[in-house]
Amino acid sequence: MATTKIEFAVPMSCQSCVDKVSNVLNGMDGIKNFEVDFSQERVVVESSLPIHQLQAALETSGKRGSIKGVVRFTEVEEKCVIDGTIDGLKPGPHGFHIYSSGDLSQGCDSIGDHYNPYNRPHGGPNDNIQNRHLGDLGNILSDESGRAAFRIIDKHIKVHDVIGRSVAVTAQADDLGRGSNISSKMDGNSGERIGCGIIARSAGILENTKRICLCSGVTLWDEKGATS
CATH class of the missing domain: 2.60.40.200 (Superoxide dismutase, copper/zinc binding domain)
Structure with a gap:
C-alpha cells in the first residue's frame, strides 16, 4: 500500500514528551517510519493511514498533533x-x-x-x-x-x-x-x-452536490451540467 509523509506540529517541552509520542507511534500498523524532532516541535510520519487516524493516535499521547x-x-x-x-x-x-x-x-x-x-x-x-x-x-x-x-x-x-x-x-x-x-x-x-x-473551488447553492462513497469514504463531486 502506498505511503505518504505527513508533518504535524506537536508542542513538546521535554524529553518525556518525545518519549510519549514515540511510544504511541512505535509498532502501529500502517506506519512505515517516523521522526520526532524536539527542537522544531514537529513529528513527521510516513504512513498509509489516513490523517485523522494519525491525529487521533498522537492525541492519545496528550499532545495536540495537527495543524x-x-x-x-x-x-x-x-x-x-x-x-x-x-x-x-x-x-x-x-x-x-x-x-x-x-x-x-x-x-x-x-x-x-x-x-x-x-x-x-x-x-x-x-x-x-x-x-x-x-x-x-x-x-x-x-x-x-x-x-x-x-x-x-x-x-x-x-x-x-x-x-x-x-x-x-x-x-x-x-x-x-x-x-x-x-x-x-x-x-x-x-x-x-x-x-x-x-485551493479548491467552492460550490454555490445547489451546485456540485457532495457525496461520500460508502465503500471507501472518498468524497465525490457531481459537476452540475457535466457530460461524460
Whole structure:
C-alpha cells in the first residue's frame, strides 16, 4: 500500500514528551517510519493511514498533533480577500504563501515553490509586483492558544489563477526578502512547511452536490451540467 509523509506540529517541552509520542507511534500498523524532532516541535510520519487516524493516535499521547484550518479566497472590486483561521501552530508569526502545485502526494514536500508566474524575487505582500512572488502573502500571527486568525487583501491575485494550487504555513516567520542571504530572496528564511492544503473551488447553492462513497469514504463531486 502506498505511503505518504505527513508533518504535524506537536508542542513538546521535554524529553518525556518525545518519549510519549514515540511510544504511541512505535509498532502501529500502517506506519512505515517516523521522526520526532524536539527542537522544531514537529513529528513527521510516513504512513498509509489516513490523517485523522494519525491525529487521533498522537492525541492519545496528550499532545495536540495537527495543524488544521479554513482559508477562503474571495474576489471583490478588483481585489482578492484571503481570510481564515489556522489552529495547532506555535505562538508567534509564521510565513504564509501560495505554492505552484496542488500535489500532496508527498505531503507539503511536493507542492512546488512559491507561486511566481512573473519570475520575480521573494518579497512581501505590500511590495510592488515586480519585487515579489505573486504567492507571497507575508506572515500570519498565532496567539497563545495556537490559533492564527487573519485577513489579507491583495490587488494582484485572481481566484481563477490559484484554483488547483496550494497554500502552506511555515515553521518560522517570513523576513519578506529583507535578509542578507540567498534564501531570503527565495522563501524569506521562513523554514519548513508545516501545514498545507489544496485551493479548491467552492460550490454555490445547489451546485456540485457532495457525496461520500460508502465503500471507501472518498468524497465525490457531481459537476452540475457535466457530460461524460
